[in-house]
Amino acid sequence: MYQATKGQRICATCTHWAGPRDFKVKTVYFNASDRGKCLSPDGPWKNQQRQATAGCNKHETWAPLR
Template structure:
């Protein structure tokens, strides 16, 4: 389990990752509480697949809009 910043395009900082994580009030830092989580991204992502917190794909989106 690691801490990631919002500038790192990894699953743990993606809006679509449904793994357990703590997120600071500004959504700048993400602390993954587990190594794996399910992707709920759009078509073309790893939707429905269990991914590692440090994985990434071309459908990554920032947590805050």
């Protein structure tokens, strides 16, 4: 199990990522192999499956981490 905070600009911390993740005290917990659909309306990976550790230039911090 991996963990990430808001300073890490990866899919697991992005509001557009629809993969599995757990949240506890401003930290996201996930498996590196987890995949989820990118729901970014204008990102380069729109509607594609992305790993939790991937990232892109359209990253927006997931609300619970703010």
